[in-house]
Amino acid sequence: MKVLLSAFACEPNLGSEEGVGWNTVIQSAKYHESWVFTRTFCRSYIEAELERNPVPNLHFVYFDPFGWSEDWKGKQGLLQLHYYLWQIWAYFIARKLDRTIGFDIVHHVTYVKHWSPSFLALLPHPFIWGPVGGAEAAPKPFWQDFSRRGKIYETLRAWAQSVGERDPFVGLTARRSAVALATTEETAARLRFLKAKNVKIFSQVGLSQQEIQELEKFPIPPEEPVRFISVGRLLHWKGVHLGLRAFAEAKLEQSEYWIVGDGPERQRLEALATDLGIANKVLFWGALPRAETLFKMGESHVLLHPSLHDSGGFVCTEMMGVGRPTICLDLGGPATQVTAETGIKVAAIDPDRAVKGLAEAIVCLANDRELRSRLGRSGQKRVREIYDWNIKGKFFAELCEDVLDEKSR
Structure with a gap:
């Protein structure tokens, strides 16, 4: 099976989003021929790790819109713009690559965020979205303890989520997903609202056996x-x-x-x-x-x-x-x-x-x-x-098989 994975955040030896991206693609390569889209910024870290520990069946494609390869740490607004543009670039690169390779499954891995689209859902292949989160919010009674800065942050975050969910491409991503994996019940509810057909709860968190x-x-x-x-x-x-x-x-x-x-x-x-x-x-x-x-x-x-x-x-x-x-x-x-x-x-x-x-x-x-x-x-x-990554890898492999079987029926 040939799998295309979108992992904007993907870096070895890290936790959080980068660790989710890295461990998911490593597990994918154990079962399937895997192509991974990620940022140019991550390239040196990934290639250094693969030189020490080669992984068969794993192919990386690095790119950034307009050649922007910064880290963007501490620049959330620019990072979100960069991420959105990166997703658009990913679609056109994937469409061209698909003519040569012929992918069977497309899987969006990171960012783990439900209110931003993955344009790879537009490809003519079964699409797995997630795990994604982002619908979690501090209950309003707790806002009374927040500083002015905290209240502004929560207000802007809620606004960004609302605007994001109204993006027609977010709705399209949800509707075209064969499976939408949600990290929490809160996000699962929003995915159903967005008309995702097959929503499952599945945490993005994992640990290696080591x-x-x-x-x-x-x-x-x-x-x-x-x-x-x-x-x-x-x-x-x-x-x-x-x-x-x-x-x-x-x-x-x-x-x-x-x-x-x-x-x-x-x-x-x-x-x-x-x-x-x-x-x-x-x-x-x-x-x-x-x-x-x-x-x-x-x-x-x-x-x-x-x-x-x-x-x-x-x-x-x-x-x-x-x-x-x-x-x-x-x-x-x-x-x-x-x-x-x-x-x-x-x-x-x-x-x-x-x-x-x-x-x-x-x-x-x-x-x-x-x-x-x-x-x-x-x-x-x-x-x-x-939460063993090997267990989670087996889950993803079986999910890909099930999705492909469903398509062939």
């Missing part, structure tokens, strides 16, 4: 102090302010709250910790390299992840791999990863009730070592059974 094995090596830390940890950029929608309020309300004696990450909210969060009288128990580590971050996670007992609109939530899967339970809000990607067997999900109705629920979960896990251990073991089992 990563899983490394995570499982972390020993259980000493019983005291019971240590909670939050990991991620310190942005308003990451909900760390809710974690601080909940940790303060829990009033635990022998406990600590570690916060790994940096961002524009850090000063406000440090001030909040002082106001709540817990500054002596809260440690802001700042942004750390991945290896150090994982080590800090291994030294902790529980992940506290009160994010308000993650489509993924990679850290939840990583913490399950370490063998620790997660406390999260019942929203977005974390809500699809965390189950009653691996952690505690708290209803996100309004800030006060969310804080109360988070505090109760904190107390529950702080006082029950056996429960923490049981949830941690179940989390590791769930990672091995669902």
Whole structure:
């Protein structure tokens, strides 16, 4: 089978979107002859990795509109324009390449965003869209805690999603998809609204077998102090302010709250910790390299992840791999990863009730070592059974076979 994959973000040895792109195309090449469209910016990283570890059946096609090969980090507006133009370029390049190769399946991999089109859906082949996310949003009652900057961000984000969904090419992408994979229930609802015919929930998050094995090596830390940890950029929608309020309300004696990450909210969060009288128990580590971050996670007992609109939530899967339970809000990607067997999900109705629920979960896990251990073991089992990239690769391979069989009927 000849598969064309669109992976705008695709880079080895990274997490997030780039890691999703890279691992998906590597898995595709295990089963099918695979051609991958990606940015010229990624070329040096990809070719260096393939020189060290060649992958048969994998062919990369690098391009950028007008030769723009910048990283665009910190320039969201320009990045989104670049991405849209890149998708248009992809269609014309694919149409020409298709005359020579004759693709069987087309698969859009990254960006993982439902409100931007993939023009490859216009090709005369079965089209797999996703996994895509992006419909997740912070419930309106939580906006009251956001800074002015945070409220502006949420307003612009909601506007961009609304405008994006009205793009006729987004609707066309949805209607022409043989299968549309959604990262969350929220996005699945929007894909159905856009008239996607066959919508399935499937997280974009995954870990390699090597990563899983490394995570499982972390020993259980000493019983005291019971240590909670939050990991991620310190942005308003990451909900760390809710974690601080909940940790303060829990009033635990022998406990600590570690916060790994940096961002524009850090000063406000440090001030909040002082106001709540817990500054002596809260440690802001700042942004750390991945290896150090994982080590800090291994030294902790529980992940506290009160994010308000993650489509993924990679850290939840990583913490399950370490063998620790997660406390999260019942929203977005974390809500699809965390189950009653691996952690505690708290209803996100309004800030006060969310804080109360988070505090109760904190107390529950702080006082029950056996429960923490049981949830941690179940989390590791769930990672091995669902989030192993080899398992996900097999799923994609079978999905391609099913889609092609459906076409031939």
